[in-house]
Structure formats: C-alpha cells, structure tokens
Amino acid sequence: xxxxxxxxxxxxxxxxxxxxxxxxxxxxKIRGDFFMHPEDFIYDLESFLVGKSVLDLDLxxxxxxxxxxxxxxxxxxxxxxxxxxxxxxxxL
Amino acid sequence: xxxxxxxxxxGDINICVDEFLIDEVNRTNEVIWRFYGPKPCVYIGRxxxxxxxxxxxxxxxxxxxxxxxxxxGGAVYANNxxxxxxxxxxxxxLIAGLSIGESYKVIIDIIIAGLRSLGVNAxxxxxxxxxxxxxxxxxxxxxxxxxxxxxxxxxLLDVDVDLMFSYLKVPDEKLKYKYVxxxxxxxxxxxxxxxxxxxxxxxxxxxxxxxxxYFKSDNPLVLDMPKQLKDxxxxxxxxxxxxxxxxxxx
Numbered sequence: 001x002x003x004x005x006x007x008x009x010x011x012x013x014x015x016x017x018x019x020x021x022x023x024x025x026x027x028x029k030i031r032g033d034f035f036m037h038p039e040d041f042i043y044d045l046e047s048f049l050v051g052k053s054v055l056d057l058d059l060x061x062x063x064x065x066x067x068x069x070x071x072x073x074x075x076x077x078x079x080x081x082x083x084x085x086x087x088x089x090x091x092l
Numbered sequence: 093x094x095x096x097x098x099x100x101x102x103g104d105i106n107i108c109v110d111e112f113l114i115d116e117v118n119r120t121n122e123v124i125w126r127f128y129g130p131k132p133c134v135y136i137g138r139x140x141x142x143x144x145x146x147x148x149x150x151x152x153x154x155x156x157x158x159x160x161x162x163x164x165g166g167a168v169y170a171n172n173x174x175x176x177x178x179x180x181x182x183x184x185x186l187i188a189g190l191s192i193g194e195s196y197k198v199i200i201d202i203i204i205a206g207l208r209s210l211g212v213n214a215x216x217x218x219x220x221x222x223x224x225x226x227x228x229x230x231x232x233x234x235x236x237x238x239x240x241x242x243x244x245x246x247x248l249l250d251v252d253v254d255l256m257f258s259y260l261k262v263p264d265e266k267l268k269y270k271y272v273x274x275x276x277x278x279x280x281x282x283x284x285x286x287x288x289x290x291x292x293x294x295x296x297x298x299x300x301x302x303x304x305x306y307f308k309s310d311n312p313l314v315l316d317m318p319k320q321l322k323d324x325x326x327x328x329x330x331x332x333x334x335x336x337x338x339x340x341x342x
Contacts, residue, residue: 005264015144029141035220039163
C-alpha cells in the first residue's frame with residue numbers, strides 16, 4: 001500500500017493508505033485525527049471507494065454519498081480525500 | 093445535573109465509563125459532568141493507526157498501555173492531566189440546534205472560562221483545541237449516540253515533552269504545516285502559567301466547584317464517582333475496551 005499524508009489547511013491530518021492499479025482503487029484505509037459522525041461510517045466510506053477509478057471519482061459523487069447518508073466529517077472534505085487519492089495514483 | 097468527582101484510573105476504564113455515561117444520560121435525561129484523570133497511558137483517536145502514531149515498542153518496554161478512544165481526534169501521552177467529560181441530551185438548551193463545530197465551541201468556552209478564573213489566559217483554537225501562548229494545553233473530542241452528545245477533553249497540567257514524544261510519532265507533514273522546528277513547541281501544561289503549580293486533585297476540585305457555580309441555577313449535585321457505576325460500565329463495555337482487538341485494530 002502506498003501512504004500519503006496530507007495536513008488539511010485549518011483541518012486535520014489525513015493519512016491515506018491505498019493500493020491503486022491502473023487507476024482503480026484496490027484497497028483503501030482512511031486514517032487520521034479527524035472526526036466522523038457516525039464513526040462507524042468510515043468502513044462504509046472505504047468500501048464505497050474501493051473498486052472505483054480515481055480519475056472517474058468526482059467531488060459531486062462523494063459529497064452526495066456523504067450527504068445522503070447524513071454523515072458529517074470534521075477536519076477534511078471530499079476534495080481533500082480526492083486530492084490524496086490522486087497524489088497516490090500520480091506517484092505510481 | 094450531576095457532577096462526578098472521580099480519581100485517576102486506567103485509561104481503558106475511563107473510556108468504558110464515558111461510554112456508559114451516554115447510556116445513563118439517555119436513560120435519565122440528566123446532564124452529567126465528570127472530572128477525572130488517567131494513569132499513564134497513550135490515548136489514540138478513533139481513526140488513527142496505532143502503528144503510525146505511536147512507538148509501540150517503546151510503550152511496551154515502558155509498560156505504557158495504548159488505548160483507542162471512541163471519539164476521533166489525535167494521540168496524547170496522558171500522564172499528569174485532568175480530563176473532563178460532559179454528557180448531555182442533544183435537545184439540551186446549551187447545545188440544541190447547534191452544529192457539531194458550534195457545540196464544540198460552546199463547551200470548550202466553558203472550560204476556557206474555568207481556566208481563566210484559575211489565572212490561565214486560555215483561548216479557543218478551532219476545531220477542538222485550547223491554547224495558551226500559542227501552545228496546546230487541551231484537546232477535545234466529541235461523539236453523538238442515541239440522542240446524547242458526549243464531549244471529553246484533556247487539560248495537561250505538566251508535560252514532559254521529551255517523554256511524550258518518545259511515545260508519540262509526529263508526522264513531518266504536521267510539523268511542516270505548523271511551521272515549527274520541534275515538537276517541543278507544540279504543547280505545554282497549565283502549571284507553566286501558574287505561580288504555584290497545582291496537583292491533579294486541586295485542579296479537579298477547582299473545576300468541580302467552577303461547574304457547580306457556572307450552572308448553579310440547575311442545582312447541580314456533586315458526587316464522588318460511585319463504584320457501582322464504574323462496575324456497571326466495565327460489565328457493559330469491558331468486552332470491547334479491555335481488548336487490544338479494539339485498541340490496536342488499525
């Protein structure tokens with residue numbers, strides 16, 4: 001897995017571990033000192049992203065997914081998560 | 093309102109008790125404050141990787157247990173600190189209708205008012221920190237479950253920064269962002285700002301009195317933490333929190 005750490009401006013530290021193959025997310029761990037309510041949704045979010053193509057993922061899709069599930073994240077936003085995934089993909 | 097005066101206890105027991113207090117508030121609709129402390133341990137946040145954040149070998153050789161909180165936020169080496177917990181129904185007028193970020197501020201402002209009346213010129217740093225002279229003296233974290241808000245936070249009394257950061261790994265990315273050369277400039281204990289350093293019991297009793305006075309119109313009841321409540325908490329939540337499968341799961 002490739003790790004990418006990103007300190008969000010006025011937010012928290014995102015520590016992303018991902019296996020990405022030909023742009024497709026094979027496995028993913030979203031770690032860091034952020035807050036997510038409800039907390040157990042972290043597993044749903046990781047599962048939602050696994051199997052998706054990094055290049056096809058967009059802000060709207062991710063924001064809508066969180067919104068529909070009434071999830072509140074404090075310390076990072078969808079754009080920060082996408083940035084991390086793209087950084088890992090670009091490093092390959 | 094009940095204000096529990098508690099002792100220094102094992103970190104995993106403290107986590108059990110906090111979780112149990114949520115159930116108590118859900119059952120009684122009564123606001124609960126609790127002032128207590130940890131025996132030396134490392135607490136990590138709900139979403140943190142123990143391996144990434146903590147020198148697990150060093151902790152093991154020094155007999156410092158590592159405990160994962162139910163709440164998010166960061167890691168701390170908890171030694172000489174006062175911890176507070178407040179647990180209240182989400183429809184309590186203090187926080188009703190507020191966003192999570194707003195409710196952090198409302199509760200942290202009460203702790204800051206306490207610190208100021210103690211003579212410590214503290215201020216709020218969003219999202220969840222209390223600073224004095226630009227250094228962190230307190231981190232706070234919140235969870236919500238079954239219509240109840242729980243917020244807990246640390247108040248560092250004294251910090252041995254060399255020891256703290258021999259247990260905690262601070263990622264370069266975080267240091268880079270904060271524009272500091274050394275982790276030593278990140279945290280400080282409140283005793284550094286007092287003419288006469290205070291012991292855990294003194295700060296705890298000060299805050300118990302402060303909260304009683306702050307909410308005097310609610311006629312708060314001050315109690316030593318009942319052993320039975322802790323025993324019940326251990327029975328209810330020990331299976332999860334007395335197990336490294338939880339604490340070291342990430």
